Amino acid sequence: MRPFILFMLMAFVLPFSLSAGNIEKAVTPNMEDKSPMSHFCWGADLGGSIDMSGHDMSTIDIGANFGYKNDYLRLLGIGASLNMMVSNSNRSFPIYGIVRTNFMNRPSLCFFDARAGVSLNYLEDNVSQAGLFLSGGIGFNLALGQKFKSHIILSYNYFDRGYYTRDGVDYNQPDLHLVSLRLGVSF
Numbered sequence: 034m035r036p037f038i039l040f041m042l043m044a045f046v047l048p049f050s051l052s053a054g055n056i057e058k059a060v061t062p063n064m065e066d067k068s069p070m071s072h073f074c075w076g077a078d079l080g081g082s083i084d085m086s087g088h089d090m091s092t093i094d095i096g097a098n099f100g101y102k103n104d105y106l107r108l109l110g111i112g113a114s115l116n117m118m119v120s121n122s123n124r125s126f127p128i129y130g131i132v133r134t135n136f137m138n139r140p141s142l143c144f145f146d147a148r149a150g151v152s153l154n155y156l157e158d159n160v161s162q163a164g165l166f167l168s169g170g171i172g173f174n175l176a177l178g179q180k181f182k183s184h185i186i187l188s189y190n191y192f193d194r195g196y197y198t199r200d201g202v203d204y205n206q207p208d209l210h211l212v213s214l215r216l217g218v219s220f
Contacts, residue, residue, distance in 0.1 A: 075099035076219030082211035107133035164193035
């Protein structure tokens with residue numbers, strides 16, 4: 034438990050130890066030598082989510098995304114994730130549109146991450162359904178280079194699961210409210 038706490042403290046303290054000026058120098062050391070920026074980007078995330086609704090549905094998450102980037106947008110695109118519940122065999126596959134931005138045209142330590150789409154939910158007893166997926170969070174840059182960026186994102190996730198009917202019986206699956214911590218990289 035103690036190594037996990039130390040890792041979490043370092044993950045949150047490291048972004049604040051860098052100044053915005055150092056980030057700009059790391060990304061563009063000399064303005065004359067700036068290479069043309071590609072507007073295509075892709076990335077991947079790995080993390081975990083804790084169920085805050087009390088239904089024992091905490092998950093391990095793996096995701097990938099791709100899309101467009103420019104000076105104001107870190108990412109505008111689409112993505113998909115695999116969320117595997119730890120305590121049972123339920124799985125969710127969110128497919129979403131994603132926006133990442135710091136609302137400025139220069140590098141910064143923090144950015145906003147928003148996702149909206151549909152989640153394909155596979156429940157116990159071979160039941161599947163689809164529902165709304167929403168996520169909003171704040172990200173912190175960990176390392177910036179000319180061709181890559183690594184980050185950590187703390188976010189809130191909402192999974193709409195609702196009702197389904199099986200053998201003439203109506204079942205209500207509670208909606209899920211999760212807090213997620215993701216470590217990711219983008220190129």
